Amino acid sequence: MKYPKPLLTLIDELSRLPSVGKKTAERYAIHIFQKFSKEECEKLAQAVVDVKSIGVCKSCGNICEGEICSICSDPERDKNVVMVVETIKDLFVMENINEYRGIYHVLGGAISFAKGIGIDDLNISSLIEKVKNNEVNEIILATNATLEGETTARYIKALLSDYDINITRIAHGLPVGGDLAYADEMTILKALEGRKKYE
Amino acid sequence: MKYPKPLLTLIDELSRLPSVGKKTAERYAIHIFQKFSKEECEKLAQAVVDVKSIGVCKSCGNICEGEICSICSDPERDKNVVMVVETIKDLFVMENINEYRGIYHVLGGAISFAKGIGIDDLNISSLIEKVKNNEVNEIILATNATLEGETTARYIKALLSDYDINITRIAHGLPVGGDLAYADEMTILKALEGRKKYE
Numbered sequence: 001m002k003y004p005k006p007l008l009t010l011i012d013e014l015s016r017l018p019s020v021g022k023k024t025a026e027r028y029a030i031h032i033f034q035k036f037s038k039e040e041c042e043k044l045a046q047a048v049v050d051v052k053s054i055g056v057c058k059s060c061g062n063i064c065e066g067e068i069c070s071i072c073s074d075p076e077r078d079k080n081v082v083m084v085v086e087t088i089k090d091l092f093v094m095e096n097i098n099e100y101r102g103i104y105h106v107l108g109g110a111i112s113f114a115k116g117i118g119i120d121d122l123n124i125s126s127l128i129e130k131v132k133n134n135e136v137n138e139i140i141l142a143t144n145a146t147l148e149g150e151t152t153a154r155y156i157k158a159l160l161s162d163y164d165i166n167i168t169r170i171a172h173g174l175p176v177g178g179d180l181a182y183a184d185e186m187t188i189l190k191a192l193e194g195r196k197k198y199e
Numbered sequence: 200m201k202y203p204k205p206l207l208t209l210i211d212e213l214s215r216l217p218s219v220g221k222k223t224a225e226r227y228a229i230h231i232f233q234k235f236s237k238e239e240c241e242k243l244a245q246a247v248v249d250v251k252s253i254g255v256c257k258s259c260g261n262i263c264e265g266e267i268c269s270i271c272s273d274p275e276r277d278k279n280v281v282m283v284v285e286t287i288k289d290l291f292v293m294e295n296i297n298e299y300r301g302i303y304h305v306l307g308g309a310i311s312f313a314k315g316i317g318i319d320d321l322n323i324s325s326l327i328e329k330v331k332n333n334e335v336n337e338i339i340l341a342t343n344a345t346l347e348g349e350t351t352a353r354y355i356k357a358l359l360s361d362y363d364i365n366i367t368r369i370a371h372g373l374p375v376g377g378d379l380a381y382a383d384e385m386t387i388l389k390a391l392e393g394r395k396k397y398e
Contacts, residue, residue, distance in 0.1 A: 004264050007253060009249065013246040018227065032247060044247050045245070048240050049240050049244045050208065054232060089229055092202070
């Protein structure tokens with residue numbers, strides 16, 4: 001016996017979500033079928049469609065409801081400092097600490113040979129454009145401390161080596177409250193490499 | 200800075216899926232927004248709505264495309280033996296081993312004081328009805344070996360104690376290929392309780 005066609009279709013569609021396999025998609029689909037009312041299904045469906053009404057900032061790749069996002073169009077933000085992040089989520093995490101006053105550049109991922117994500121899949125060219133137009137003093141590379149993030153950071157650094165700008169990388173080391181005994185080797189290595197004069 | 204309204208709505212809707220918290224819903228929503236094309240969003244939305252076109256078998260609670268499911272309407276199945284399962288998924292798991300030839304009764308869950316699921320929330324009355332009408336010889340209680348599943352099994356047994364039918368419970372014990380050293384206490388206890396003459 002097989003699931004009815006509409007359930008199979010929903011399982012298929014849901015299994016395209018990140019880290020959702022057949023089993024999880026099946027659980028979600030059965031839950032939607034059994035526990036959601038018709039109205040709730042329609043609300044979810046509408047939300048899925050509506051999300052595509054959100055636009056992408058032409059300047060930085062952040063999400064926005066117009067053409068330029070609220071950060072890029074904010075006169076208070078320092079347009080000379082650009083923080084390069086992998087994803088919109090990273091941007092929001094950084095924004096939430098309410099400390100950074102420059103603008104952003106969202107790559108939309110990181111170079112990954114394993115996942116087949118190359119340079120052309122990332123929003124890099126418009127960053128180079130900004131630098132070329134002498135709009136930038138400092139580029140803060142805030143890609144993740146993963147193989148992909150490091151590769152991407154190194155690649156951008158190489159691309160921008162001919163321009164007279166500061167290229168910095170956010171610090172990596174032990175997290176605040178972290179215990180040396182429980183840290184992984186790479187973090188300890190990064191913490192050691194990045195040591196500073198204690199004042 | 201906050202996410203745009205449509206994204207917040209989608210996160211809200213997705214976080215109603217089982218075991219999906221805000222963080223996971225956020226990941227799914229951003230993925231849908233960034234990686235799904237407009238057509239893909241529409242396909243997913245359509246699938247969510249279409250799933251409600253599936254009906255529920257009036258006789259056993261299984262999903263079906265008509266009024267009575269393919270199992271209940273199959274003349275080859277033994278209508279005198281009814282296996283009581285918690286969910287449709289359990290039914291499908293049992294069906295996939297291609298061994299059981301009776302029919303099913305899907306409760307739609309199990310009694311849970313913690314989750315506030317009572318007797319009235321489950322599809323029990325129609326089971327009693329079937330027994331009353333002398334349609335059943337054996338009831339196989341195949342609810343899970345959890346506190347909720349056991350409670351439900353005991354409750355159904357008590358309800359049916361006045362009727363002259365066989366009430367059986369599926370066996371619980373060590374899974375095939377399981378190692379005694381890695382089994383939990385309850386499983387070992389069940390395995391010991393359920394021991395049989397070795398022939």
